[in-house]
Amino acid sequence: MAQIHNGAMLVNDVLVFSNPISGKGKGKAIAHRLASALGEAGLAVTAFTQRASSIDRTQFGASPLAAVVIGGDGTLRAVTERLIDVYDDSTMPPIAVIPLGTANLMGRHLGLRWRGAPSDRIVAAIRRRRIRRIDAARANGxxxxxxxxxxxxxxxxxxxxxxxxxxxxxxxxxxxxxxxxxxxxxxxxxxxxxxxxxxxxxxxxxxxxxxxxxxxxxxxxxxxxxxxxxxxxxxxxxxxxxxxxxxxxxxxxxxxxxxxxxxxxxxxxxxxxxxxxxxxxxxxxxxxxxxxxxxxxxxxxxxxxx
Missing domain, CATH: 2.60.200.40 (Tumour Suppressor Smad4)
Structure with a gap:
């Protein structure tokens, strides 16, 4: 069943982006486990392992429930940039970060403790949709x-x-x-x-x-x-x-x-x-x-x- 949020129709689709080499190769396995847990919770999953910039906009869907990013700060930045290219403020899916990089500054800044967390905990957070909006910037575009x-x-x-x-x-x-x-x-x-x-x-x-x-x-x-x-x-x-x-x-x-x-x-x-x-x-x-x-x-x- 779809949900209504800020005037936009949300389908039960979750975009999952993973960097397969993050966490010394753990990114792919985490994405697989999370996709299974999301499916068991009745949510559809669209998974991506390629560079975000190479994904055609037709593959993203109209208004996903959430986007999950599994990887480091570089992966997060690349995925977020592509999402901003595709979605406006009203349809941009909130991002759940599963940090697997070296510094993981954004995950630390948001107070997330999802590295190694059970998949059902992450699924529960996605369904609850407690959202924090933060500033970003463009550097030479x-x-x-x-x-x-x-x-x-x-x-x-x-x-x-x-x-x-x-x-x-x-x-x-x-x-x-x-x-x-x-x-x-x-x-x-x-x-x-x-x-x-x-x-x-x-x-x-x-x-x-x-x-x-x-x-x-x-x-x-x-x-x-x-x-x-x-x-x-x-x-x-x-x-x-x-x-x-x-x-x-x-x-x-x-x-x-x-x-x-x-x-x-x-x-x-x-x-x-x-x-x-x-x-x-x-x-x-x-x-x-x-x-x-x-x-x-x-x-x-x-x-x-x-």
Missing amino acids: RLFLLMAGVGIDGQVVHELDAVRKGPIDYVSYVLPAVRALAGYRYPAIRVTIDGKRRFGPKPGIAFVGNVAEYGTGFPLLKHARSDDGLLDVCVLPCASRGDAIRLLMRAAVGEHVDLEGALYTTGHKVRIDANHDVPVQVDGDASGHTPLEIELLDRRVPFIVE
Whole structure:
């Protein structure tokens, strides 16, 4: 039987997206078990294991009850971007995240404890549909949910991307971080927020996003709220390897925003540019170089929570 929600007809169809290599290959098995449990609960399942961007929009259905994403933050971002392309605010299915990546920042941010949870618990949450809507943003036209970084942070992620082969863990970042510290040249950057220049041009590292914690667990955007309709922006002077190491140590205890010359503010549109190509990371993925244009998407993404 269909349900009515906000004027839209909901069919009992659940979209299940899984990254088969996430969790060292566990994603496929979890998707199979969950699909069986959903079927036993009387819900139809449409399952996908291919890249979300390659799925034809005709395969999604008119207004699904929910979408389940099994994988890491990168998989979640790709699936969410495709869902936003297909559905408007009234028909966008709420997303249930089963985290299987390295950092799993969104799952942690939402307080989800579904990794390893029995399938019937997840099915119950889907049927209950307790929803939390959060902000998202577009970075040079591409969706992001968590945080973008410009500077040596981006360089570390680019170094990892150059050598990555399959699933990663925190140890995977050690050699890329060493290479980034050894070779990065700390070019000057400029940061413009809502049309007003707020930083630079001078060497620095910039973070823009909707959640407080970075993949390391450090509260880089310590005042961020994911549902306040604002992007948090933190820009830190950083002109040398020594500066970068000191910033890392201060960030570990949340004291980086107190440094002389630091900028912490909020806005709706952010532009970061430079006279040289400065590496960018978005949600932990290498995402080209400056210039970077970021625009807020206010409370655009619905998530299922417990």
